[in-house]
Amino acid sequence: MVDSNMVLTGQTIAYTIYCIVIILLVVWFARKVTDKGKGKGVKPALFYTFVGFLTVLGVSLHIITYNTIPWSKVDLNRSDYKPDKAFNITVKNHQFYLPSEKMVINVDETVLFDVKSEDLTYGFGLFREDNSMLFQMQVVPGHRNDVLWKFDRPGIYSIRSTEYSGPKGALMIVRDAVEVVSKNATN
């Protein structure tokens, strides 16, 4: 199953290759443009091909991610899905108020996190034990802030505010607040 780590690994590989290619291209250009030789005009066909390539690239990126990143479709159509579990969380005075000390989830359950702010704009993110991010969303006061997430493997996650809400916001961390356990473990 594709998870956020795998998506980011793919992105890292793709972007790194791109960076190497574009840096080499500019280095090549810098050498060639100062080399001996006569300047010839660039053919318009090359220009139009390049514009066509950019258009295809820009559009296809979103089509590819929509069809390969599992949470993209779910996120845009949340109301069509029925969660296996729902947690209502409140944020106020730079504190998370959780429904229980530890939120326990079974592997393969789809869970709805409904987070409400009673004062400032905050963020809500789940982070792995190695500090990498599982997902995040903004928590805007006066609006519904809900995210649907399918947990496909066991793990322990901390909650952290992912939006700046003043200097106190940096301390908004609840360690090991979410535990995902295999079905056998709960049985």
Next chain:
Amino acid sequence: MNFYKTLINGEEGLFKSETLTPMQKLTLRFVVVGLIYFGFVVTEGMLMRLYEVKPLPFITEPQFFAILTAHPLVGIFGSTYSIVCGAFLFLVPFLMKKPLWSIKLGNWTFILIAAGTFIFWSAGFISHYAPLYTLYWPLPADFSQFSVWGGTFFIVGIAMVMVGTALFIINIFKTITFTPEGWEKQRTGPLLSSALGITGFNNLFRKNKKEHLVPLPVAAVARGSVDMALNTVVILFTGVLILVYMVGSILGFDLKETAIDALLYKNWFWWGLDLIADGLVLIFVAGTWYLLATLITNKPLFMQNIARAALLVELVVSWTVWSHHLLSDQAQPAILKVVSGEMVTAFELITQGLAFFITLATLWSARPLKMTNPLKFLLGGLLGFALAVPAGIMQADVGLNRILHNTQWVVGPHVHVAILVGLTMTLYSAIYILFPILTNGAKIYSQKLANVHFWCHLTGGIGMGAFMGMAGLNGMLRRSIYSNGEFNVYMILAALSGTLILIGFLSFFYNIVMSVGLKGVLGIFSPSRIKTKDLLPAQ
């Protein structure tokens, strides 16, 4: 000439400030102040980077966030706006071959931007007012965390910069359209139509192409100025709104914060702010690339009509992309996320890619070229945007944004590479090419130092962006503090890259001071002895 004499009189004593016209002095003042504020930004950046590695004993946590608030604003307004306004107030009349509409207004723009930046920077420094540049409602009006007086001065400083910006825009459009004394009457309509790209766009479909009344770089400045004007209105309105709450608090009234819808405010604010990030920066930069390419090559621009039309498209694109900042806001309508946040934003890949190609093709047509300072910095600027724009397109995706939003990825490979490498190196290229024109033939003190500046800035900027990006991909948030050294490896490497930028900047600053001399630097700020509206002194 010995060191002391060069330090006082400049390289070979060639720079004589008393020979400068009022317009040359005005432009040089903008550049000097812009560079000083860039020095502020580099120093602040280094302090914050070191703080991220290990909290510094002389900086408190609230002060860290006050620096974080001031840092981008000083960079954008104090440094970039100063250099850009100075350069364009000179270049627009230079390219239109007529005087600036009002030097007085230009002076007021300089004073308001320089003083306004100092006021909001000081307000943050003294009071630790720190709602960040994002000002997410109701944070800027949260007086349980921030000083109301500090906030008031902060907002007044920003407002002064915006008024200065408004005067700049008026001056630019009046310069394009006014008829100087003794000239045959110029018609405003066709000039405006050419400046806004409407003529260029219509030419794409006409058999008999209409003549362009306004040079392409001026058209880019005019179109960027439209975004600048809209942005000024949004920021001024937002500032007044925040001031209402501040004045209310000072008078003892607690106004209801919930009267303002936080999501609507966020949409409004990002719509306005993106007119800088995705509007005027990209349009101004494209225009500057075109100008630099034609000045370096002495050749016409490749695909000029397409370039003009693209600037018009970019203007419309910049009005409709703001939603990519709200992809993680779950109450934001999905249609806005997909259409504005993803699809229209992807157009920036096309418009910026097109400007990249046109600039390279123009340079190519004139090969062999000499690797001068303007050319190498221009190539650096092109590379910067070629790296940063795709990084931005990636995060402007519903799926990827869920795991990238507010991480160091956003601010590293996208923001810092775009600004430090893309924008700043383009501005350096413009400074190097304008230097002999603005100084009546002064010489650069040391080419070796110019090379140090180039390599340190380029490698430092890309390195910083790369290491911040790696930290972001591993989960490090922006606008946060990690006190247990979780991401120290990346932050130390980013700090080393930042040190390279600092070395590059100091080399450049020293090189410029040695080129014009301390007497010359001070002379820039004294009134001009030549009473003329001409840009350059009579031969």
